[in-house]
Amino acid sequence: MAHAVPTSTLDRLSPAEADAVRRLVADAAAVDGTSALNEAALLALDHPGDVRHVLARAEDAGPGALLRGYAQLAPGDGSTTGQLVVHPDVRRRGVGSALLGALLALAPSRLQVWAMGGTSAAQALADRAGLRLARELLVMTRPLGADLRAPRVPDGVAVRTFEPGRDEQAWLGVNARAFASHPEQGALTADDLAQRMAEPRFDPRGFFLAERDGVLVGFHWTKQHAGTLGEVYVLGVDPGSGGAGLGGALLDTGLAHLRAAGDTEVELYVEGDHAGAVGLYTGRGFTTASRDVMYAQP
Ligand SMILES: CC(C)(COP(=O)(O)OP(=O)(O)OC[C@H]1O[C@@H](n2cnc3c(N)ncnc32)[C@H](O)[C@@H]1OP(=O)(O)O)[C@@H](O)C(=O)NCCC(=O)NCCS
Known part of the structure; x- marks a missing residue:
């Protein structure tokens, strides 16, 4: 259930949090074959701006503990862009739904979410949230x-x-x-x-x-x-x-x-x-x- 997964929202990340997000993105990329965050989102981990960060922390939140999931929200002209990723070890446990729910609640304007690689998991998650296919970027x-x-x-x-x-x-x-x-x-x-x-x-x-x-x-x-x-x-x-x-x-x-x-x-x-x-x-x-x-x- 989505509400069983707590998330926290931050305006900026500490260097340790930014590193934890990069580790999460790398672990996910090793399984998915592609980075779930694009270049702009990766740069925004270290450069405070108008983006917001949503963290789903591991239950055992000791130093160096892996994040369960991460989402980023970037407000733009007339629409807000989100990206989200869940650690491969904890998928299908509601973390993705909780992150997408947080993005929908936080977005100041129409939310659009990137799904790198366009997997069936992303499509199913988006469908359930009532999101529709809006753009396709080809990797050639x-x-x-x-x-x-x-x-x-x-x-x-x-x-x-x-x-x-x-x-x-x-x-x-x-x-x-x-x-x-x-x-x-x-x-x-x-x-x-x-x-x-x-x-x-x-x-x-x-x-x-x-x-x-x-x-x-x-x-x-x-x-x-x-x-x-x-x-x-x-x-x-x-x-x-x-x-x-x-x-x-x-x-x-x-x-x-x-x-x-x-x-x-x-x-x-x-x-x-x-x-x-x-x-x-x-x-x-x-x-x-x-x-x-x-x-x-x-
Ligand atoms: C897409 C992603 C975020 C889903 O995260 P998650 O934590 O596994 O998602 P949830 O557990 O909240 O799943 C919610 C629903 O999405 C659908 N879903 C998720 N993964 C699925 C899969 N592999 N196959 C089919 N449906 C899936 C199901 O309807 C699921 O509900 P259910 O488990 O009750 O059947 C995760 O697979 C991921 O990080 N992928 C790489 C990054 C990415 O594509 N991000 C863009 C997301 S729009």
């Missing part, structure tokens, strides 16, 4: 072999790498325009960018900018994960500058960089209903590996 991958296309940069366009301290403002402008219809990426602020640039794995040598007459018209920010996995982290072209092969050229530039850095596999996330982008990636040999699903209050 491809091996990085010798069959990569050589980048063909359109005439009049020059590609260089991002210079910290110089390119932030121009990048924020193009990013906001390129992702105007994308709820998270398009809303990225200077602070959000600074947080991502402060991550240990940030490397401007893998962050490509395309300029026409010195004006930024597109970019491809690649990311290096542990081992030999690379990511097409964000690829964007200023509306009005697209359609000239710029997106493809930027994609090919980044893929060649990741392969030269030793990566053997590359992944990316793309909105399932963004036909143009999905077409670009499919044409470059990417296939859908899994789907992240968003459920929302009707």
Whole structure:
């Protein structure tokens, strides 16, 4: 029964609590094959902001005790985004229902919840709470072999790498325009960018900018994960500058960089209903590996 599982809500986590959440997320990922929290939610564990944290603690709450479950609530423009995860050892005991109930009670606006990997467990939990499928994010991958296309940069366009301290403002402008219809990426602020640039794995040598007459018209920010996995982290072209092969050229530039850095596999996330982008990636040999699903209050 949901009310049998106590939860506590916090505005910020102590370093030990943030570590306990990371352990919980890692234990769950080892079973689920994917992280239940996305990058923004993981960053928010250490960076106090307007998110709220819901903890379902273990009964034996000694130091280092595992959390039974964790949920995070991030209020946004007109809707509130939640993510939740239950430790694999204590699933089907009402912890997920209690966390989702807490999110529903706390959300100041329409709640939408991410389910990474879109499992049948998440679907069943969402169904029971009256949430409906609202968005699908495809996780696409491809091996990085010798069959990569050589980048063909359109005439009049020059590609260089991002210079910290110089390119932030121009990048924020193009990013906001390129992702105007994308709820998270398009809303990225200077602070959000600074947080991502402060991550240990940030490397401007893998962050490509395309300029026409010195004006930024597109970019491809690649990311290096542990081992030999690379990511097409964000690829964007200023509306009005697209359609000239710029997106493809930027994609090919980044893929060649990741392969030269030793990566053997590359992944990316793309909105399932963004036909143009999905077409670009499919044409470059990417296939859908899994789907992240968003459920929302009707
Ligand atoms: C989805 C998740 C949060 C469920 O947590 P949980 O603590 O096991 O959920 P509960 O015990 O509260 O289950 C509530 C109901 O959801 C449904 N459900 C949960 N897991 C299920 C499963 N594996 N198969 C079918 N139905 C399931 C059932 O209807 C269940 O009620 P019941 O046990 O009385 O039949 C958990 O599996 C998890 O952490 N998954 C990875 C992260 C994730 O997908 N998060 C997004 C959730 S929307």
